[in-house]
Amino acid sequence: MEVIVSHGGTDFDGLAAMVACAKLHPQAVMVLVGGQSPGVRRFIAEHKGYLPLCRPEQLQEKGISTLYIVDAQQPRQLGDSAWLWEKAGTIVTYDHHPPFAEAGPGIRQQVGAVTTLLVELLRAQAMPLTSFEASLFLLGIYEDTHCLTNLATTPRDMQAAAWLLEQGGRLSQVSQYIDISLAPQQRDLLAALLGEARLEKINQRSILVMAASAGKFVSGLGGLTQRLAELEDCDLAVSIVVMGNQVHLVARSRRPELDLLDIFAPLQPRGHAGAIAMTFAALEPAALYSQVMALLRERLPKVQVAGDIMSAPVKTISEDTSIAEAHRLMLRYGHMGMPVISSQQGVVGIVTRRDIDKAMGFNLGHIPVRRYMTRNVVTVDVLTPVAEVIRLMTQYDIGRVPVVDRGQLAGIITRSDLLAHIVGGNAEDAESLFTPGDFRLAKREDNITGLINSRLPRRIQGILMLLGKIAQEEGFAAYAVGGFVRDLLLGLPNLDLDVAVEDDAIKFARLLADAAGGRITAHEDMGTATVTLTDGFRIDFATARMEFYQYPAARPQVEQTTIKHDLYRRDFTINTLAFALNTDRFGEFLDFFGGYEDLRAGLIRVLYNLSFVDDPTRILRAIRFACRYGFRLEEETRGLMASALADEMLAKPPAARLGKEMGHIFREPNVPSLLKLAQELGVLQKLLPGLEWSDKLEGQINAVPRVSRWLAKHDLASQDWLLYPVLLLNAAPREGREEAMAVLGLKPREQKLVSAVADNLEALSSSLRNPALPPQGVYDILNPQAPLALLALLAANPGEADLRAKVLLYLEKLADLELAIDGNDLLQLGVEAGPEVGRILKAVHRAKLEGLVETREDELALAERLYKGEEQ
Incomplete structure (x- = not known):
């Protein structure tokens, strides 16, 4: 027989998933193991006619061919009924709690409720539902996602709930059984938890830790913990409660960046990132409390502060700088605003591009910026939490905030920095509409050392570590950048190593050449160098630099800057990825401009609107990368390209620069697609x-x-x-x-x-x-x-086909057809040296092309007849 079970202490998600599983496998029997939550017990009592449930003891004498387990995936979760697992021939699991089992049939995916996974299967098979079933499934989803509000809720849960409403599900049933009121035992436990609650500050996080004893089992500890977390407005809440002879630990996170499965991983928790639960049979509560506090101090991520996300160093101007000079600097660096500083007072104002442009329009370029700068500057300290920075920028409606450290300007935070922080941190969790064809796109990690070790040859790993060692010992900051990092993430071979160095790349390259025994070629004016090692491996070095263009398509002017600014000058976001080489940061992944997400989405995107104006050859590179990887041009990038083409930007670069890019294009493996796209975009017609x-x-x-x-x-x-x-x-x-x-x-x-x-x-x-045309004619x-x-x-x-056949005939037969005789043979026949020898040999060759002679004897015989005039 086939059996369906859920975990002990069955909640509505487990019960609903059992019923959904039974619809998918109608031959299977639903079996309740362990206890149930009070709401589930009441629901079962009131709907016995709709729920054919068995007890485990009824199966003692029966064989189990297949055991379907929902909302669980380990035998220990079945409690005293774990023998069902041992007895079953095949185990099929449906669960939404990571970590997931790696093998075995079933579906294990991270959604808000396991019921969602089974409802998706029912929907895919167009199975009709009764109003009772749809309402129960809604109950399961709503209970486990706290009415679609907790951090684990996904769009799939909401879509499943919406479909269930369309199938006749009644929200009145949900509100009837998901009761926010508390039973007497729960009120007592809530009071006990409150009485022992301690609000701790750990790594600048607000942590509520509670410990209590309930005597006997009380259901709903997770809900009580959630209520207290909301009441105290903390980041994370932990409850440790003794119930009978067991200690129960429950935790709830109210911040998406606080992954409870990761924080409490040494305790092997059950649940998901925002909610976990564990039970311990032989552990003293005090010992568990100490262990929890140690884990929180060791593994709790620190609050990100202004210093973590600010851009530095900052381009500033003095209060005596003229408006015209400020305008020139903003155009040069692409800034929308700049701090104004005084040698005595530090930051004294902010001047914006909008104000500068307006002043220039009124011919006020000669006026010092202090006359029109904003004086009431909102600043933050390097240790100000990012949440406070967001609040200040929203409250005062400002686009940038200077960051100070002990009174000195240390950096600046712009809206772009905040968006990168807010979106970038969670971008890897987003569903991508594009999956790169045959690429093995690596999962985004804060540190990609594991990827480096698994995908790069040992020789290259050794070179990277040597670069990091030199950087660390000599006081440089070095980074692997560009296509090398891009293709490493995509799982593609690319050993063209580019290294960006904050400070002096040529000096750094010389240190490597001395250490590894290589040859260096340097270009002082551009701050670049190439080191060729003894085995021929080449490494390109560049000083981290900012480029600006005096006019469209001009060669860039450069000056030293930080790695972030260096990456910003690059052509497309997918080429702005980097990782640190220094020993203390080795493998740290840098993605300031959303390049990883564009890899996932399959997009070619420029970094700023004038990118194709600054360097029109980027138009050709965009097409090349799009076709190489099967990516598409991001919509706004496509529009910017069209504008640049309309403004005849491709007419500005020298032909040699365009030719270099076209040479790259012609050597790509899919040139027809490249040229087709170039034609569709109007690029070929411009070239x-x-x-x-x-x-x-x-x-x-x-x-x-x-x-x-x-x-x-x-x-x-x-x-x-x-x-x-x-x-x-x-x-x-x-x-x-x-x-x-x-x-x-x-x-x-x-x-x-x-x-x-x-x-x-x-x-x-x-x-x-x-x-x-005969063969001789083809040959001629x-x-x-x-x-x-x-x-x-x-x-x-x-x-x-006929023309192709003639060319192939020539290549495969005629081109290499040689005579077995030569001039010496003709001289022996009596032919006099001179033009006659050539005439006869040519005639014999023609006959051989036409198949009239085959062997050496045939050739000699024909030559002799030609000599004697017997044949023409």
Whole structure:
């Protein structure tokens, strides 16, 4: 037989899940183990006719083929009925409490109520529900999620509840059985807990700790703990209560960042991040109390303070700075406001971009900023809790708050910093609408040392640790940045290591070269260096720097800054990811701009609105990354790209810079998709004015990968990337070709070859279309051609089977067809040295091409007849 059970002390979520499971498995019997909560006991008594329940002892003599366990996943949770587990042939578990069992059939997912998981199955199978069933399932969900209000509630719970209402569920039943009033024993326990309650400050958190004795078992300790937590407005509440010969521990969290499963992990708790419960049979209450306090002090996350999220250092201006100079600095650094400082008083004001722009509009650029700055500056200390910073910024409706440390300006907090703090901390819990195809995107962690050790070769791990050791000992702050970190998270091979260094990257690189025995190449003007180790491995170093552009598409001006500002200058959010290398912070993950979430969502997003204006080549990089990873352009980024194209920004960079990016594009594995997207966005038309994109051209471009595969065995595929420029130039006007070839990334020698192939492509194709063309004619046409021309013939005519057959005939048979005889053989026949030797050999070769001769003897015989004039 098949049996359905829940945990002892069954609550409404357990009972509802049992009934839902019985609908999915109608042959199974529902069995109540242990006791039930008072509300559940009353519900069962009032609805006996609807609930065919058995007791465990009724199954003593029966075999159990399958045991379905809901709202639990361990045999100990069945109490005295754990023998059911041992007796069952197959165990199927439905549970929502982590940690989840790794194996075995069933569904184990983190939602607010286990009933939600089973309701989703019922809904997927379109199973009809009675009003009684729908109401009971609502009861289960509402009870375990505290009426959809506790921290563990998910959108899935709400969707399940909404569907149950549509199926006839009655909220009146919910309010009838989820009773907020207390039984006498519960009121006594509540009073006892209040009498022993202590409000502790641990790691700047407000913790309510309560201990009491109830004599005998009293249900609802979790609810009482929740009530007291709300009454005291604390961050976390813990109740330790002796009931009979057992000690019960219950905890409730009121802050999403306080994960009780993690904090109390050494005690092996049951429950979820916001609510846990444990029972101990042989532990003194005082010992448990001491253990709880030790865990809280050791594992409770600290409150984040202003110093944790502020941006530093801060660009400031003095009170005597002119409005015009302030305007120039704000444009240069992209700031919307700057603190104003005085050498005697510290921070004396704030000046905003809005005020500066307005003053410039009134021709007040010569006026000092002190005349128009905001003087009543709200500041916070580095130790001010972030929650207080949020309150102040909301109360005073301000966009930035200077942070001071012992009276000195230490940093600034902007709305962007707050959004990164609020959203970034919980972003990994969000459902993503995009799942990268074959990527093994790693889970977001505050420290990714485990990922480094599991995904990188030991040689690279050793180099990273050596970099961290040098940074730590020599007083640098070093970080692995960019594509190396991005692809590490995606599970893709990428050993192009870029290191950003706060301070002097060239000095740091020299220290590595000395320690590891490498060769260094430095560029003093840009603060960059490359170290090539003895085994050829290259590491690129750059001083953490801020870039600004004097005009669109200009080469950037640089100056030293922090890692955050360094990452902000990069092209897309997915390339702003980094991790610390210093020994004391090794593996610490940095994501200031939401890059990880854009990896999860599959988005290419710029960091600021003028990104494509500052560097128009980013338009080409955006397309390249989108197609490489199967990502899409974020909507606003797409709009900014369109604006930059409309403003002719791609006409501003030198052709060589555009060509470098196009060279990268042509070497990507999915060039047809790249060029198609570039055409749809209007990029190709800007790069190659007059280009006629057509279905024919698209078909030719799509044929290139197939051509490459065909010709790989002929060693011709190494030039296959040049086919794309050939095909594009063939569809573009001849005028302006030299500029177009530079834009397409062709070197001078490649330009000459590509231009010749493009010019001759149509004529060459026409000559091969002659249906009566013999093998000798195929040879005569194709033998003088460059290998690229043969590739182009196949790609440009993808649907012409006869033409393809002639090219393949040439490649596979005719091109390497050699005579067994040579000039010496003809001299021995009596032929005089001179042009006649060449004429005869050519005639024999033609005959061999046409299959008229095969062996050396055949060749000699034909040569002799030609010499004697017996054949022409």
